[in-house]
Amino acid sequence: MVAIAEAAPQVKLRFVPKPDKAATPLRDxxxxxxxxxxxxxxxxxxSRLIFRDRFVGAARTGHPLLAGSITPERYADCGHVVASRRGAWTGPVDDALLELGLRRRIMAVVPGFVDALGIARQSDLIALAPLSCFRDERVTGKGVQSFDLPVATPELAISAMWHPRLDADPGHRWLRQKLVATCGAMA
Structure with a gap:
């Protein structure tokens, strides 16, 4: 935001939630x-790849899980909070645990990673979030720390996506380039 505001002080951006992965809002x-x-x-x-990310676990500082080796069994035995904008109860980490004959105890589903991290910070529930969430202390705050998952999950490819009608628009092209450069530098 700072880079865009400095380069184009009259530009106003509006960030909106997107409840699903449908392309309709880009099309229309x-x-x-x-x-x-x-x-x-x-x-x-x-689309243009901005950076690659991966999931990590998150627990409040002092959580018993963090004292010792984090095995799939110990991880699965904890209570969990899941972030899902669609309200899904399971995801890739559950698939990996299931291959080992394990299931997480999911206690809550929230719409976003920031919500899940906030709950993990204030409880004994374990959250799952992209590692990039931990780059900004204002998001994670003190009192929550990340850890490597004890199972493998697919890599996340974070991209910028747009409709081709905007390819030639100089303002949109400038914004895409600025955004990709700024976000890519943070990766």
């Missing part, structure tokens, strides 16, 4: 640019 012009992981098939959409 409701949104001009999406940042995230690619969703449903939309072959006409343009």
């Amino acid at each position: 012009g409701t949104i001009d640019l999406e940042i995230g992981t690619a969703g449903t098939s939309a072959p006409e959409m343009r």
